[in-house]
Amino acid sequence: MRAMRAVLGMTVLFVLTAMPAMAEGFITPFIGYNFGGDSGNCPSLTNCSQKHTNYGVSIGTMGTIFGVEEDISFAKNFFGDIPGSDNSVFSAMTNLLVGVGVGPIQPYLLAGVGLIRPHVSSVSLSATGNTLGYDLGGGVTISVAPHVGIRGDLRHVHTIQDVNVLIFTGQRLDFIRASVGLALKF
Numbered sequence: 001m002r003a004m005r006a007v008l009g010m011t012v013l014f015v016l017t018a019m020p021a022m023a024e025g026f027i028t029p030f031i032g033y034n035f036g037g038d039s040g041n042c043p044s045l046t047n048c049s050q051k052h053t054n055y056g057v058s059i060g061t062m063g064t065i066f067g068v069e070e071d072i073s074f075a076k077n078f079f080g081d082i083p084g085s086d087n088s089v090f091s092a093m094t095n096l097l098v099g100v101g102v103g104p105i106q107p108y109l110l111a112g113v114g115l116i117r118p119h120v121s122s123v124s125l126s127a128t129g130n131t132l133g134y135d136l137g138g139g140v141t142i143s144v145a146p147h148v149g150i151r152g153d154l155r156h157v158h159t160i161q162d163v164n165v166l167i168f169t170g171q172r173l174d175f176i177r178a179s180v181g182l183a184l185k186f
Contacts, residue, residue: 023061023062023063023067023101024061024062024063024101024185024186025060025061025185025186026058026059026060026061026062026069026141026151026183026184026185026186027057027058027059027183027184027186028057028058028059028151028181028182028183028184029055029056029057029181029182030055030056030057030058030073030151030179030180030181030182031053031054031055031179031180031181032053032054032055032056032073032177032178032179032180033052033053033054033177033178033179034052034053034054034075034078034175034176034177035052035175035176035178036174036175036176037173037174037175037176052075053075053076054073054074054075054078054177054179055073055074056071056072056073056074056179057071057072057181058070058071058072058151058181060095060097062097062099062101062106062108063101064100064101064102065098065099065100065101066096066097066098066101067096067097067098067099067101067108068094068095068096068097069094069095069097069110069112070092070093070094070095071091071092071093071094071095071112071114071135071155072090072091072092072093073090073091073177073179074088074089074090074091075088075089075090076088078118079118079120084122085120085121085122086119086120086121086122087118087119087120087121088118088119089116089117089118089119089173090115090116090117090119091114091115091116091117091133091135091157092114092115093112093113093114093115093133093134093135093157094112094113094114095110095111095112095135096110096111096112097109097110098110099138103143104142104143105140105141105142105143106140106141106142106143106149107138107139107140108138108139108140108141108153109137109138110135110136110137110138110139110153110155111134111135111136112134112135113132113133113134114132114133114134114135115130115131115132115133116130116131116132116133116157116159116163116173117129117130117131118131118163118173127164129163129164131159131160131161131163131173132159132160132161133157133158133159133160133173134157134158134160135155135156135157135158136155136156137153137154137155137156138153138154139151139152139153139154140152140153141183143185146185147184147185147186148182148183148184148185149182149183149185150180150181150182150183151180151181151182151183152178152179152180152181153178153179154176154177154178155176155177155179156174156175156176157173157174157175157176157177158172158173158174159172159173159174160172
């Protein structure tokens with residue numbers, strides 16, 4: 001049984017390394033909407049309005065089956081827009097992509113790890129926390145021209161450790177991000 005696994009593993013490795021490198025690079029500026037979990041969650045605060053917008057960029061490469069990307073996003077007023085205070089969540093995730101890397105419609109799944117950095121400040125206090133996080137999700141890129149496409153995805157983002165930043169303490173941060181962007185391929 002062990003020999004059979006070794007032969008199977010070597011065959012898969014040989015097939016993957018024997019395929020020509022057909023990776024295509026991409027850069028996708030996006031706008032997104034955070035929801036669920038801790039996003040814009042201000043039910044106990046007065047004079048708080050919920051904000052859910054984020055923006056960022058994904059840069060990466062996609063082969064015929066596998067790819068990798070760096071996803072950087074920023075959400076101002078992540079915890080809600082509160083007068084006299086400022087808050088945000090920054091994330092930088094490195095993701096492995098698995099999907100269909102050829103054709104006009106390219107669906108994919110993703111999983112990755114990276115930095116999640118919540119920040120909260122008021123007139124006299126300020127707190128920023130760096131924590132390790134992960135994301136899981138998927139999406140699709142639809143080509144509209146040879147080097148241009150529309151990319152949309154949905155990701156569930158979590159911190160691995162508890163976050164302690166003034167109004168949000170002693171718990172893990174999690175939310176869902178839906179985004180759409182212009183995929184420029186090279």
